[in-house]
Amino acid sequence: KAGVTQTPRYLIKTRGQQVTLSCSPISGHRSVSWYQQTPGQGLQFLFEYFSETQRNKGNFPGRFSGRQFSNSRSEMNVSTLELGDSALYLCASSPLGQGARFGGYTFGSGTRLTVV
């Protein structure tokens, strides 16, 4: 079956702009989590969506937001981009959002965002 698909793979944006990233989970998976990965901080949890509802949120400013559609596809949006937002953004899907308990998450290949 198809894996987790993230688009686009690469993005270059200018400071102050906004960006929208997309994630299509594995078919049948209802939970999508988003992570930011940087060399200095590693993988940091942004938020999790389950059945179109945000269930958990990490410690990121309100410029970071997301949503999930009825088909479980998810988008995240970053407004007023800053240089420090340059990172690899990863989404992960699991059947019921209990990936950590019963098995691992399946990650996409990520979107590499560069803010100049």
Next chain:
Amino acid sequence: SQKIEQNSEALNIQEGKTATLTCNYTNYSPAYLQWYRQDPGRGPVFLLLIRENEKEKRKERLKVTFDTTLKQSLFHITASQPADSATYLCALDIGGGSQGNLIFGKGTKLSVKP
């Protein structure tokens, strides 16, 4: 807050040897801990999950141990191969149950030399 530390940023070993990676955590003990492999430019790939009541878990050449007294997990790759070269991440749950949200260590970059 819960923290995870992976002791080595990098580990270099010779092909055929056993690689041992360490993951330590602070504060409360998670109910389970996971290990992932990440190759450059790709997302992490799930390898193994071990629960707090399990001392050891094996999968082919991989072995994970979980010591809740020491608050430590060890990840072993036996008979290592150059193809095992990657960054290995440990992760544990902080969601308190159903949410299953993970926090990750920063990873150990393993290089296996032929």
